[in-house]
Amino acid sequence: MASGKQSAESEEAILQGLLAHFSKFSYDKAKEQAEKERDVRGFSGSVVWQSLLSCVAQLATVEKLYMNLSFLTAKGFLRKESSVRASYEALNSELTEMGTERRRPGNNNNNNNNNNNGSSTSATPGSVANDGILRHLCSHLVLFIKARLQLITFYEKLVEMSTNRxxxxxxxxxxxxxxxxxxxxxxxxxxxxxxxxxxxxxxxxxxxxxxxxxxxxxxxxxxxxxxxxxxxxxxxxxxxxxxxxxxxxxxxxxxxxxxxxxxxxxxxxxxxxxxxxxxxxxxxxxxxxxxxxxxxxxxxxxxxxxxxDYVSKIQSFQRKTDAANVCLVLEAGEGYQGPGYHHPNQPTPTPTGINTYPPIFTYPPTKPLERWPSIIMRVNDRNTESALLDRVVHFFDQQIGSTYFLIKVDPKITLVVLFDSKKSEKDSYIKDFIYDLALQLRCNKVFANLKPK
Missing domain, CATH: 1.10.3450.30 (Hyaluronidase domain-like)
Structure with a gap:
């Protein structure tokens, strides 16, 4: 029994050492050591221990692929499916079988360890107990792999959703x-x-x-x-x-x-x-x-x-184009408290009228008060609501000689660029800057960048 206990402690120490490499992303080292341990103990370790070491080596390989986002790599035409998901599922099946296998009449997996000569030796009670612990660990690894598969599905959805407006x-x-x-x-x-x-x-x-x-x-x-x-x-x-x-x-x-x-x-x-x-x-x-x-x-x-540095970027654009103002306009509603910190027990009255559309950023810093009612009217124009999500909307006010460029950045926030002169709606520099800035602030590209190039 003492030797069986020592063997169990040795196997636990080996597994702890292998998985410690996982925590440092040293997957190649974990795989190498797992395979080396499996080969060294080829004649003395139990069948369950041998199989678990093989699974740990395989897990190190697939975890490296997962952490490098290989599961998001586009599949080529007629390319044989050998995905990260498939590798996890194969491991899941193998570990499930190991974790649920029990002694049955005529089943000597728990009672005998076969060596390469085909001979066998009776397993000690300690080795049987060790196998029980190892099978228990297999059942835990199955749950980990299921969690990984759930995260793969989540990341796939995240990248797919990044193509939405x-x-x-x-x-x-x-x-x-x-x-x-x-x-x-x-x-x-x-x-x-x-x-x-x-x-x-x-x-x-x-x-x-x-x-x-x-x-x-x-x-x-x-x-x-x-x-x-x-x-x-x-x-x-x-x-x-x-x-x-x-x-x-x-x-x-x-x-x-x-x-x-x-x-x-x-x-x-x-x-x-x-x-x-x-x-x-x-x-x-x-x-x-x-x-x-x-x-x-x-x-x-x-x-x-x-x-x-968005602020410097906007300042540079404003100087190059001589824009009267670049601002982000918020559609404030119930619960709006204004900028900065607020005491949770000191409620702020809900804004009304022109204050329902406060600027959360404006450059130059002075708010264009005389143009604000007109800006609000453009932001609140439901005829262009859908267009603001897809493209930069252009409007020239002939009465006051001002040009407005608008695009929706977030569900309640609109980017507005105002010029005190007539600007062409085909001005590519202005429109490209506004459109690119909006896409960056939506953060779609950040999440799309998950997918390896």
Whole structure:
């Protein structure tokens, strides 16, 4: 019995070592060591142990493909299906069989270990007990693989939805939250802690990013800030596990990833956060700028390594085109509280009249008061509501000699560019800039970038 106990402890230690490589994305090393251990113990290990090591080696291979987003790679015409999903499903079948197999009359799998000579030796009670533990681990790995398959379906939907004019982030959050909540109680064996931790970080970070996008669409300063902060904190915590010898702490940006040989999915999470921080810096620029000087604000944005400095981009466009104003107009409704922080127990009256359409960003900073009623009329024109989602809408007001270019950025936010002169609706520089800016702020491209080029 003592030897059986020592064997079980040895096998658990080996599995812990193998899965520790998973937590650092060292999948090749995990595969190599699993296969080496399987070959070394070819004559002494149980059949279940041999099979589990083979499955761990296969899992390392498919996890590497998953983390590099290979499941989103386009399939070529007449290409034989050998997808990441199919590999997970094959592993799922093998582990399910191992996890549910029981002793039956005439079934010697648990009682005998066959060597290459065809001879057999009776298994000790300890080895049978060891097999029971290993089969239990197999059943946990089955639950992990099912969770992975659910995430593959989610990412496929995410990329597909990125082709829509406006993405339904609420639907995505609901689906991902259900996956996370359902699997929070699964594959919880201590030996599987590395893959459980990676799975939890992945889900939590993405949920916070999606929720920050929803809050920004509604111009919620504090909730969007908190979700971005939580995503940032969890990314840094995950990074500390991945690169445990690296003492450096990283900021909100993702510039350090440029020469970082880590999986595509992990890097994309950093890049998605940087893109959303850039959007946050534009939507709440007035509130953030009030806390620092223009020079400090610009230096901070540059130092954080954001995906895009939208404010500088808009300022440059305004100077080149001599636009009278570039603004983002919010369709405020019930629950609107205005910019910045607000005490939760101090309700703000719902805006009425012209205040129902406040500017959340305007450059030059002075709001064009004399043009605001006209801007609101263009934003609120239901005849162009659908067109604003697809293209840049042009309007020239002959009475006052002003030109308006408009496009919907988020469900309640419209980008408006005003000129105090007549501009052609075929002006490609103006229209291309506005259209590209709107697509960037919608963040569709951020999520479309999940798909490997």
């Amino acid at each position: 406006l993405m339904n982030f609420e639907e995505l959050v609901c689906q991902l939250t259900e996956i996370s909540t359902t699997n929070s109680r699964n594959f919880h064996h201590p030996i599987l802690t590395p893959i459980k931790t990676n799975f939890t970080y992945e889900c939590d970070i993405l949920i916070h990013l999606l929720r920050s996008q929803i809050e920004m669409q509604n111009w919620g300063f504090l909730p969007s800030l908190l979700h971005l902060h939580d995503a940032h904190s969890k990314l840094n915590s995950w990074h500390a596990l991945v690169q445990s010898k690296e003492p450096k702490k990283y900021g909100f940006g993702s510039s350090f990833l440029k020469s970082w040989p880590l999986p595509a999915l992990y890097q994309w999470l950093w890049q998605a956060k940087a893109a959303l921080v850039s959007k946050f810096s534009l939507y709440f620029h007035e509130t953030l700028a009030a806390q620092s000087s223009p020079a400090e604000m610009k230096a901070l944005i540059s130092r954080q390594g954001q995906a895009c």
